[in-house]
Amino acid sequence: GLDNDPYLHVTHKGEPGFLGVALEAESLKDLEALAAAEHASIEPLDGPGGGSVVRLTDPNEFRVEVVAGCAPASHIELAQPIGSNDAHETPRLNAPKRLKRDHRM
Secondary structure (H helix, E strand, O other), rough: OOOOOOOOOOOOOOOOOOOOEEOOOOOOOOOOHHHHHHOOOOOEEOOOOOEEEEEEEOOOEEEEEEEEEEOOOOOOOOOOOOOOOOOOOOOOOOOOOOOOOOOOO
């Protein structure tokens, strides 16, 4: 979930269960070839990153969406974890560990 893909997982309200899967085509040309082979239409993707989608249904009635042309998401920088001293190691020797103040109190 830290690369530039605009999606990792999508959750919808409703009964729990698996609804389908999305795959990414190499190019819009590949998406067009899939749409022609499956007699399906190409639609605009209305989520993060935009792009185009072909929506299909597998033999078990699960959704299969194939997307192409999505704009990359912004890179997310993560703070480096601060080590904790314990009885065996002291990686924070003489280095303070600041805790966030809980403003709810």
